[in-house]
Amino acid sequence: MQKNYQQKTLGILGGGQLGRMIIQSAINYNIDIHILDPDIHAPCQSICQKFVHGKLTDFDTVYAFGKDCDIITIEIENVNTEALEKLASEGKEVYPQPHLIRMIQDKRLQKTFYKEKGIPTADFILTENREEVINNAAFLPAVNKLGREGYDGRGVQILRSQTDLDKSFDAPGLLEKLIDFDKEISVIVAKNKKGDVVAYPSVECSFHPTANLVEFLFAPAEISPEIESKAKKIAVDVIHELDLVGLLAVEMFVTKNGEVLVNEIAPRPHNSGHHSIEANFTSQFEQHLRAVMNMPLGNTELRSPAAMVNLLGEDGYSGEAFVEGLEEAMGQKGVYVHLYGKKLTKPFRKMGHVTLIDENLDNLKKRASEIKSLIKIKA
């Protein structure tokens, strides 16, 4: 007899908060989850059926981990894709597909892909080192990105003028035209092996001014129906062009003259979809499971407008985390606290998030700011 979902073992490379929220969904389907993570205290460590302590970038570790699973997926892109390719060639189901993870790992390949496929994106120049950035000073103001290893705001910086050039990255990367955008939005799409595709409504992201991390998110995005459908179409085009099986977050800029440009993509649950746990008919975490396990995809509509506030480690505090203001927040209607099980805080570390649901969008904005000032992660 064919294995039922709950008889299959799903291996996840990475055991952070994204894995943790995938597990919260997987429990509903009796799916056995194996986790590989280099941190012995990873957020998933005590709630999965098997925890393997090891490096995500090591071929032998990833290969041995995957041999034990039926389906393998990721919650972070920085993994050994050669091992995943070998596993796939030996019959394991690996989603997203390893060659796509490898491509997305490298922002240079990502940008080149958009250009080749006619996906709208900001103009860019590939640069091999600092000298090449300096030689392209005429391209400024621009965003200077490292090709690889950038994550959670690292490896990305703005070069406004010549005086910024001496901080440019001295490694393979790119220069991207600085977009004078009106809004940053994100559309999450998913595709299963059968080929079904669904798209979530756009959300609007507001970034922390210095940490380059999402600080607030609002769903739905306040954009015209034309921009909404343009953004959805682009996100669906991207997942089709990639032919990716799994979940894909497509971050986009909406320019002041109504253009929609792809900024970056992530082939996994994403910070811009955390609100979906309470706000949408199907959460992005369950959708990821459905996509990689070839289940029917779930409805993506919003049940209620929502805001999401990232709980970042307070600047100036490092050590054992203590959450201030939790009680006051929990007393409010429609406030959902998610802590990620990280014992230690440090400045700007993602320690949790809060989702707010409220029928009134203006209220949501006001309340999101209040939650932000109320809850502090200190040590």
Add this chain to the structure above:
Amino acid sequence: MQKNYQQKTLGILGGGQLGRMIIQSAINYNIDIHILDPDIHAPCQSICQKFVHGKLTDFDTVYAFGKDCDIITIEIENVNTEALEKLASEGKEVYPQPHLIRMIQDKRLQKTFYKEKGIPTADFILTENREEVINNAAFLPAVNKLGREGYDGRGVQILRSQTDLDKSFDAPGLLEKLIDFDKEISVIVAKNKKGDVVAYPSVECSFHPTANLVEFLFAPAEISPEIESKAKKIAVDVIHELDLVGLLAVEMFVTKNGEVLVNEIAPRPHNSGHHSIEANFTSQFEQHLRAVMNMPLGNTELRSPAAMVNLLGEDGYSGEAFVEGLEEAMGQKGVYVHLYGKKLTKPFRKMGHVTLIDENLDNLKKRASEIKSLIKIKA
């Protein structure tokens, strides 16, 4: 410094589906959960921070388990309350309070309590053995209940006429007037140590004709506002009279002439509150945590009308469980499947449930029946 919620350890006596859904909520607050259960394959076994294999009714086992926790609660009433009392006397926080668990364990004490406190309930006679039941044949038609050890439909039977008397329980129990009810409803209430009390909207339960288990549940109950407020008031009265800290499900009959009578109570998350995960602002599982950990209580309003379908092991099948019809169900909007991680099925075993949300109550009823015919737990 005072311990934050996420630094406290919560011990739960019982590691079944109720514990499992409590854990899914507890993950959001970084609460360390220790589980005690006699089944080495209990549904909570692999998702808690510590699993202790042992008997819930054994003094030494429960005492040793509790010594290791800050707060102790239950997900099943059939536990050793003497050990819990000793733990409480030694400064552990034990909620619900052990003397209340002991009282609720015994339906004879429960009924006597309602009578003493003026809580409306069906007339009854306490009986010590079969002979006493037979001597009270004039009280028939009646429900004959065992005082202790009844659970999930066991220990409860209807004696319609004299010919049924020879099956009456030959142990301490009671005879309760058979109520010709119009509806069976349930109101879940919660109280924290501070004394805050909240009540959920009434839900309507429909029982399996032979297994005496909830088969369908609909929220809200289709009752008049007068009955609704009467039912809520009774449930709140019960938790106040008990002075119980924790969650309390109050099952009631609505008679054909509009009386509301308490049937039974359960001092923990209850089958009649499963829909609250998706349908209410705060789920009963999170509410239980909030109550026993003295957090602020959460809003209880419905976000959407809902139905709940229990997935019981199909009659005639025993062995390794296989879920039939899962795909078709998952493809529908607003369908939420919860499987309980039980490897083995047997007739009428609670293997999972499905919650449906839909703005239209008539649709809900139709769809609940369809889900019931669609999903079958076989072996």
